Amino acid sequence: MRPSAALGIWALLVVVAGGILATRIAEKRAAIAGWEESRNVVEAFGLSDLAVTTEARYTRHPAVTDPLVPFMDHPGGLEHFPSGSFSAPVQP
Amino acid sequence: MTLRQRLQRQLNLLDYALATLWRRKLKNFGIVVVFTVVVFLFGSLQLMNRGLTEAAEAILKGAPDITVQQMSAGRQVSLHQTAGEEIEKILGVAKVVPRIWGYHFDEANGANYTIVGMNHDGQLSPLAEGRYPETGSSGEVVISREVQKSLDLGSRLSFSLFRPDLSMKSCTTVGMFGTHTGPVTADTIFMTMADARDLFQLGPHLITDLLVYVANPREIDNIAGKIASKIPGSRVITRSQIMKTYNVVYSWRSGFGGICLLASLVAFVILAYDRASGLSREDLREMGILKILGWQVGEVMAVRFWESVVVSFTAFLLGYGFAWVHVVWWQGMLFQPLMLGWSVLRPEFRFVPSFVPADLLLLFSVSVLPYLAATVVPAWKSGMVRPDTVI
Numbered sequence: 515m516r517p518s519a520a521l522g523i524w525a526l527l528v529v530v531a532g533g534i535l536a537t538r539i540a541e542k543r544a545a546i547a548g549w550e551e552s553r554n555v556v557e558a559f560g561l562s563d564l565a566v567t568t569e570a571r572y573t574r575h576p577a578v579t580d581p582l583v584p585f586m587d588h589p590g591g592l593e594h595f596p597s598g599s600f601s602a603p604v605q606p
Numbered sequence: 607m608t609l610r611q612r613l614q615r616q617l618n619l620l621d622y623a624l625a626t627l628w629r630r631k632l633k634n635f636g637i638v639v640v641f642t643v644v645v646f647l648f649g650s651l652q653l654m655n656r657g658l659t660e661a662a663e664a665i666l667k668g669a670p671d672i673t674v675q676q677m678s679a680g681r682q683v684s685l686h687q688t689a690g691e692e693i694e695k696i697l698g699v700a701k702v703v704p705r706i707w708g709y710h711f712d713e714a715n716g717a718n719y720t721i722v723g724m725n726h727d728g729q730l731s732p733l734a735e736g737r738y739p740e741t742g743s744s745g746e747v748v749i750s751r752e753v754q755k756s757l758d759l760g761s762r763l764s765f766s767l768f769r770p771d772l773s774m775k776s777c778t779t780v781g782m783f784g785t786h787t788g789p790v791t792a793d794t795i796f797m798t799m800a801d802a803r804d805l806f807q808l809g810p811h812l813i814t815d816l817l818v819y820v821a822n823p824r825e826i827d828n829i830a831g832k833i834a835s836k837i838p839g840s841r842v843i844t845r846s847q848i849m850k851t852y853n854v855v856y857s858w859r860s861g862f863g864g865i866c867l868l869a870s871l872v873a874f875v876i877l878a879y880d881r882a883s884g885l886s887r888e889d890l891r892e893m894g895i896l897k898i899l900g901w902q903v904g905e906v907m908a909v910r911f912w913e914s915v916v917v918s919f920t921a922f923l924l925g926y927g928f929a930w931v932h933v934v935w936w937q938g939m940l941f942q943p944l945m946l947g948w949s950v951l952r953p954e955f956r957f958v959p960s961f962v963p964a965d966l967l968l969l970f971s972v973s974v975l976p977y978l979a980a981t982v983v984p985a986w987k988s989g990m991v992r993p994d995t996v997i
Contacts, residue, residue, distance in 0.1 A: 517624035518617050521916065528923050535930055536961065548786025548956075549664045554731035555787045557668035559722050560705060560817035562848050564662055565792040568718050569949040571709060574793070576855050577666075577848040578673060578815075580841075582680065596947035601855040 567597040576601065616912075619905065623912035626892075634913075637881060638921045644874045645925025645973050646932070648867050652965055653933040654941055655856040657957030661789060662852035669848050670703075671826050672818035674833055675841045682841070684812035689837050693818055696832050701819040706802040708814060710767055710795070717756045717950040720794050723802020734784030739798050748781035748796040750788065752951050767795075767805060775805050785954065792953030868972075875976045882914075882984035887996075894993040903989040910985030911978075918974045926969065933957050 555561065567573040572583040573595055584593035593599075607615075627634050674693065676685040690702045706723035725741045739746035749757075757765050759779070766774040783791040797805070799813075818833065820826050830842045885893075893906060932938060938945075938957055946952050 516617075516621055517628070518620045521620070521624060524920075528927070531927060535927070535934075548784070548788075549661065551731075551784055551786040552665045552790045553668040555668075555783065555790055556665055558726065558730045559724060559794075559796065560670040560673070560703060561722075561790055562666070562669050562673060562843070564658070564665065564789050564852075565720070565794065565951075565953050566658065566789065566955060567946055567949050568720075568793045568951045568953075569947045570718075573947070574709075574718070574720065577851045578675065578841075578843055580680070586681065597945055597949070598947075 569597060570595045573597045573601075616908070619908050620912045620916075623909045624916065626909065627913055627916060633881065634917060637878065637917055638924070640874060640877065641918065641921030641973070641977065642925040642928070644867075644870055645922050645969065646928045647870065648973065649926045649929030649969055650932050650938060650941060651864065651867060652969060653929055653959040654938045654945070654957055656962060656965060657933065657959040658856040659853060660958070660960060661955075662856070663849065665790060666845075666848055666852065669845045670817035671820045671823070671845055672830050672833065673843045674816040674818060674837065675814070675843070676837070677839050677841050682814075684808060684814060685816065685837075685840075687811045687813050689840075690813075690816050692836050693816060693833055696829055696836070698821055698825045698829055699818060700821040703817040703819075704799070704813040704815075705817060706799050706806065706808060706812075706814045708802075708806055710805070712756070712767075715756055715758075715950060717753075718793065719753060719756075719951075721802055721805060722794055722796050723799040723805075724796070725799050733781040734787075736779070736781030738781055739796070739801070741798055742800075743798065745775070745777050745801060746780045746797065747777045747801070748783060749779055750783040750791045750794055751785055752788065752792045752953060753795060754779070754782070756951055769805060770807050775801075777801075788953040789955055793951045871972060871976065875980045878977050879980040879984065882910075882981040883987065885984070885988055885991075889988065890991055890996040893988050893991040894996040897991065897993045898997070903986075906989035907985045910981065910988060914978050914981040914985070918977045922970065922974050925973075926966070933959060 562577045563575045565574065570584075572579040584595075584598055585591050674685070674689070675682050676689075677683065687704055690704055693699055693702050703724065706721075708721055710719045710721050711717075712719065726738055730738055733748060736748070738748060759765060763779045764776060765779075766776050769775055777795075777797070781796075783794070802808075803810075803812075818829070820829050826844050826846070830844050834840055834842045896906060932940065934957060937955065
């Protein structure tokens with residue numbers, strides 16, 4: 515077998531694997547109807563943020579805090595929560 | 607030369623390139639591994655951000671049209687309930703709902719709970735278990751599974767929270783949020799407004815914020831402006847601003863994570879350039895022989911190009927595939943500790959990123975293209991080798 519034929523088989527395998535992954539994603543998306551349920555709760559309580567990072571006020575509610583809040587704990591205070599460095603600063 | 611012949615020629619060059627790669631399999635395997643890791647890290651971060659942004663977009667569609675808070679000395683403070691009456695007078699406002707909410711730090715386990723106090727009008731969607739607190743009741747709360755676990759309640763329904771003066775407020779669980787709502791309720795304890803006021807010991811007419819619902823969505827910005835001028839020192843947040851925040855917060859350039867990965871990419875490009883440009887004596891001999899056999903500079907460069915394409919595409923596909931499996935099946939277990947930081951309450955969050963060609967193209971542009979660019983000069987150099995100097 516020519517080496518390029520082997521490469522072609524490898525490319526075909528990748529496409530098949532990609533297809534399998536894609537169908538699994540479709541299944542997962544269908545299974546996660548929880549977003550709808552979450553939206554009902556958000557509507558009911560007027561929530562503004564995801565409860566993904568609960569370590570600090572400004573990482574818990576980034577949508578309703580000022581960009582300055584991470585530095586507000588005391589004069590000269592520095593932002594020091596790990597998840598704070600994960601997100602990009604929001605420009606007004 | 608016909609098209610068929612041209613294709614056949616490229617196929618032969620590809621065969622030769624593959625044979626060359628196989629001869630130096632150890633060196634090339636090393637590059638593929640490092641390249642795969644770089645693509646995997648970039649891809650994972652990108653897919654996680656995509657999953658989070660999509661979840662935020664889908665879930666926060668239900669956020670109130672306008673949220674009004676009071677600021678003083680650059681900090682959020684309590685708002686007087688009469689502000690709501692002022693807002694109700696604005697033409698186009700359909701409903702104003704007062705709310706008390708805040709954070710309760712549990713010193714025993716270090717968890718930060720979000721307490722939400724509201725009086726509901728009885729038209730809420732059903733809970734996974736139990737019911738909502740009755741208006742007029744005392745101490746009835748709805749909690750999430752995560753809060754139940756964090757408080758170590760087991761099958762008990764009653765627990766106590768400290769007021770600011772360290773007296774205890776008794777609470778009874780009457781309902782439970784479903785596990786599906788974890789992304790928004792993981793740390794939430796819901797109670798009536800009177801209970802929240804009692805827990806935080808707020809004054810009788812003080813509230814945390816006002817939720818304003820507008821009859822015509824086109825009027826939201828206009829009404830937000832009117833509210834800002836009616837209530838001095840207020841912060842008025844519209845739903846579109848909330849959505850914008852989430853689009854920015856979890857963008858692919860997210861903070862230090864992106865910067866660190868960019869640094870690793872630059873390091874990898876330097877490595878690729880170094881590996882490709884460091885021609886061994888054997889490589890030079892091979893080039894010399896090919897030139898003597900009549901190969902042109904363009905053909906030698908084409909072989910080098912095919913080598914780079916095979917290495918970079920293989921690594922790219924492997925890295926992206928691993929990133930997909932890492933994020934979708936393993937919930938981004940490598941990045942989760944970084945993202946969740948020191949959070950004590952960790953919601954069960956399923957990342958369901960959708961396949962976005964633009965994201966794939968972006969990843970391709972920042973990984974494969976720099977690699978191909980870094981190997982162009984070494985390829986040209988090897989093509990320019992004079993046979994008489996190397997054999």
